[in-house]
Amino acid sequence: MIQYIVAEWRKLHKVQLGLIGLLMLGISSVIGFGIYYMNRAVFIEDTQSIVMWGQLTFYYSQIFYPALLAIFVGLCFMPEFERTTLEMLQANHVSIKKLVVSKLLNLLLLLLPIQLLLVVFWLFALWLDQITVFSELVLHLKWIFLSLIGSLGILSLQAYLFVKTRNIAKSVAYAAMGAVGGFVLLFIGDRLPLFYPYSQPMIALRSRALVDFPRSELVLFVGINLLYCAVFYGLTVRELQKRP
Template identity: 30%
Template sequence: MMTFEFKKIKKSAIPIIIVFFNLVGTLLGTMVFAFNRKVLLDGTQALVLWGQTVFYASQIFTPILIGIICSISCQFEESNKNWQRLLTIPVKPNRVILSKIVSLSVIMAISQLIVLLFYVLSALVLKVSFANHLLDFFLWSITGWLAAITIVSIQIFISLRLKNFAVPILISAILAMAGLMALFIGRSLFAIFPYAQIAVGLRTRALAPFTLPEFILFLLLNASYIILFYVLAVRQLKKRFI
């Protein structure tokens, strides 16, 4: 199952889309940092650059990116009637959905490494010293990736439910904007909103490691979202074809 999923991904435009979205998000954040650099203290520049670089990518571009790659992945099955074929082999619905989530989560891990690489390149170009914070940035990239799995799970369910390519992407864009609005409404709402979890995991606003209560809440919240929408996606697949 996993081998077939990766072959489909390789033949699609997903790799190009990932690089493009991450590059645009990084460039936007880097330009914002460069315009405001004069008012920053030298000791804070690496952290502020991180916050600016990954915030736009994680809060705006990455949820839309996930919406696109989930729609592409699910449309492979819709257009070729592969859902029915997989279930008549037979392959259990929970295994079908799990293979989707796992394969796209691996892709998002690669995407997160690209974001980290782009940050390093931005810091080198702008001559910002980041070595002392590199371990933090790597660890935050891991928690950001865990949060990306939440949105992957949600978008797979939405794509299955709507059987459409464009509408799930539009929904991901709307919810990404809603996550941005949640930040202005209140930090408590932002901390639990599903489409803000990548920014929370990457510490784009806090710019400091998780406290233990924050980390426990983050893990429990994202585990709950992933399990909930995995179960809903399996149920939706069964409802449609079994």
């Protein structure tokens, strides 16, 4: 398995994907901070840090992040469909299951520093506002870790959509529609996003709740994401194995 991970890591366009991630994060951060500073005067004292976190992460996680994951998946899986790469891999008895797992793990590894930048941006903005919140840092790092778990379902779903369509534009469009659907669900009911795949990163980052997970909700969150991951991972492998 290690050999698969190393091989896929070498194939990954890390600089290109990293720049795309920074662009998405930068745009969403400008929007989030802009909304925060426009309304800062009405915030209750001692709530600025958590409100800023909510504004910073909400638009990123609910609107931009699903599209970012779709782009990452498309660029990661695309080389397998160039020329006869997939057929050659199958002819050489390369494990499709291990191939898909290694791609997903490498994407999570690449996403980690991008997600950590959320905390860096948040701390920098708080420093500019002369707000000290080191006591909250561990909690926010926990949410960053959980956001990677919340990414698994979307990564697996987008992997299946890309393998099915073999078209980045279509898979990104599906992700964009999924993100908009999650935004709409917020106006329908508070509990519906808990079960919606494209809302899982937002749930993980606590962008709306602004408080830590109750134990029951955390168990539900992990279970739902593992279920989505298992289902769409299986469908992705099955679709790849169907290719001649």
